[in-house]
Amino acid sequence: MALDEIDKKILRLLQEDAHYTLKDIANKINLSLTPVHDRVKRLEKDGIIEKYVTILDKKKLGNNLTVYCQVTLTKQTYDTSEGFNQSILNLPEVVECNYVSGNFDYMLKIIIPDMESYHHFHQKKLSVLPEVSLINTVFVISEVKSTTVLPI
Template sequence: MHQDTELDRIDVQILRELAADGRLSWRDLAQRVGLSLTPTTRRVKRLEDEGFIRGYLAQLDEARLAGSMSVFVSVTLDKQSEKAIERFETEIALAPEVMSCFLMTGDSDYNLRVVVKDLEAYHQFLRRSLTRIPGVAHIKSSFALKAVLMRNAPPL
């Protein structure tokens, strides 16, 4: 991505429209942003080439496919060596229940969002995956009561 690239009003509108509906036809996109087809496709190609658009996804129904229980898990490692961090990150990536994993500052080393069907499925995830990763010293789980807000794009 080019650090010096400026996004104008039309670029931002293109990004908003595609974030809301990635299957939008080029013709519909052009109409919504007020350009003809060729300049619109050129702009989208530039936004892709410069890394503003990394790809196109289908938004899947998490609850129907994996379960409606979101668990936020704070993980502390027994040491923060490069090897321990690499091992944890490699192992946690193998667990399909983990929807996101962030290396943190503060009291814990990692924060995960885990999606499971129910409490028993979470217990199995702990036993089968998380507690078997070498170097995990402490696990703290918080259960989400409901999703209040989930965005699929940053502020534009």
């Protein structure tokens, strides 16, 4: 479970590019294939490595609008929260949803084609949820940084 410096080097490389081969990694950290293979398998088994995914270009897929929705629920009960959570999991436009502290209850990140789609999403999918009381929308004007890389 404890990560040594070699594990960390492997993780740093794989975070950057999941398509590095074992040979690539072995060369970069001066080891043979075997230890690299064994370590990656261990990191997968221990769940340190969660999954390998493909990142697509959202704009090339027609998603030109990103917004944060700050949502306040009607009640702060467990059942209300759970109902809201379940609904959110079924909305593919919602790529992040976090229960938060402060003047509202949830922070959502929405990725969507354009303002018209957002209007539809807001009116027909989000505000109609019985648990939702208030929605404050923050529009993203320009993306400065977006990474899946965690500091190790």
